[in-house]
Amino acid sequence: MAQSGSREIMYVGTYSVRSSEGIYVFSFDRQTGTMQPVQSVSNTKSPSFLALHPSGQFLYSVNEAADAGPTGAVSSYQVDRATGKLTYVNSQSSLGKGPCHISIDQTGKTAFVSNYGGGSLAVLPIKADGTLGAPTDSVQNAGTGPDPKRQEKAHVHSATIAPDNRFVYVADLGTDKLHIFAPDLKAGTVKPAQTPFVTVKPGSGPRHFTFHPNGRYAYLVEEMISSVAVFSRDAKTGALTLIQDGIPTLPQGFSGNNTSADIHIDPSGKFLYQSNRGANTLAIFSIGADGKLTKVADQPVEGKTPRNFLIDPKGDFVFVANQDTDNITIFRRDRQTGKMTYTGQSVSVPAPVCVIMARQ
Template sequence: MHILIGGYTKHESDGIYQFDFIGAGNEAHLEQRRNVVKVGGPTYFQKDGDFIFTIKNEDGHGGIATYENGRLVSQLLHEGSSPAYVGINKDKHLLYTANYHTGVLAVISYDEKGQLTLLDQVKHESRALGPRPEQVDSAHPHYFDQTPGGHLVSCDLGQDRVDFYDFDGQHLTHLASYQNEDGFGTRHLVFDPSGSYFYVAGELSSQVNVVKFDEENWMFQNVATCSTIPASWDQHNGAAAIRLSKDGKFLYVSNRGHDSIAVFEVQDDHSLKLIQRISTYGEFPRDFNWDEDEKYVVAANQNSNNATLYQRASDGTLALLVKDIAVPEGTRVLFTD
């Protein structure tokens, strides 16, 4: 098993790094850090076989690129900022990108050689911007990926909104929207195993909103909202990554500022009960992820250039195994074979 970590390349980083996962239980640790893809700004990426599909910036241009065994295969770059998120459908060979700065959502196909083709894109117009300073300039889609029913969904931080789309193979069509509270800062979401609920991370409010969801009739019910940080916390914080265990019983959210992972137990009514907040032993944890069996978790701390390894217990809680794993400017974590 390996772990890939990539992120910004503003200081020391050369792109995407790979670690070997060694041992098990309390002896588990990461070894042999090596730069496997030299690329500018791989703040998010996906993997399919030998292909890594990554965000890329180069000489004032941004976009997405395919690398195979460290070699550039294909790229789609445009003038200006690169996307913030990449989703993937491995069965259909489709990628979904959300560009925080330009407001553009895109669907891109890739073939068996990794060649990329833009299929369609839409731009979020700035119609109902939120009240916070991070929102008043424009729409800011931060997430674009699949729904349980085969549609697509985006999170717009600038407009506190979740938008749903149909994609017929050629064109994107808007279907419905769910509106979060003003200033929520809609960033990322996850769906429960039944597909009847989703959990939205609010970056600017440091909250999670639980929503009951009917994908056939596009009906939404606001179930509950809870904080990811202590009530006494009065410094800056931004909620970032959100993960739900495959059994739907435990939800995890990273806090950039409080520098922690909040662990929630999902109740019978799908509301959330906080059961743990654990330090990430570093600064600004943008992403964390786990292995296929969800036994181990790695969090990347962007500002302190380190990652942290945890073991996950059957009750959902995390226990520290190793901290201070050196890796520069990490914003994306992915376990691989």
């Protein structure tokens, strides 16, 4: 990982509005809890969601903007390991409109891209030099949900790779399904797993998905009803069993409009966090030995419309990307209680969507 002393490198993806330049690079000083700008990388196509290559040598962004062409695109960048700075490498089609999420398998050879507007998943090979190859496979979802405005068709929102690298879980907001695929990483293809999908509450709107560090449990953002679903997982087949559903993430008494967005578990596996856009909070849950959740607290994010957020790899800090107040707010986290304290530090970034930290 690029670092100098206690400084660590962070990357922020944005929407191309309010004079955003594209991708922003920061250094983070763990001792002082502050972020300092390093570089801004020009990209006018809304490089919203980012992913780092396992080697730390490359970074990838989706280009979500509707005017990016008949389909969206994905871009690769080389990382200067000494400074963290990025250099553009190449781009490829995502084979669908509105790509909103990208993940890289643990071997670093394959990228999985979710096209929200197109309702599809694209599989792209990654070459040894970090460049993206043309897509080698795609899956077009079909179907609807009960909400005619948000669920008029399939809307693939994320593709999350299992800890064992054997399965990919694809959340479809439009059809209330979580699809399970078995990838062939050598061929760059995917096929439905033995249990091809699991269905959640109608109208819930699956969005982002995460695994417990032990791999036995998994958690799904139900965006449209501001809740979280909990699953147990069969490691052999990849199948999911719903064990908790519709767990509210909103503060008690909140009655305004809200959609949930991102979800993460702390490194110890003791606490889960989910962002709420509208309530402008992170819901904090403790995780039991059986994987089930218990509400701990609601943390105001000191901004509006928190999309993605980052729990740093050591579990000490939380960084929240507040899209509509153009800032990233920094919190210290208590490892024992899971609760957060605002540090007073806020970094200006236009329309931040995704924040990630280079691996140590």
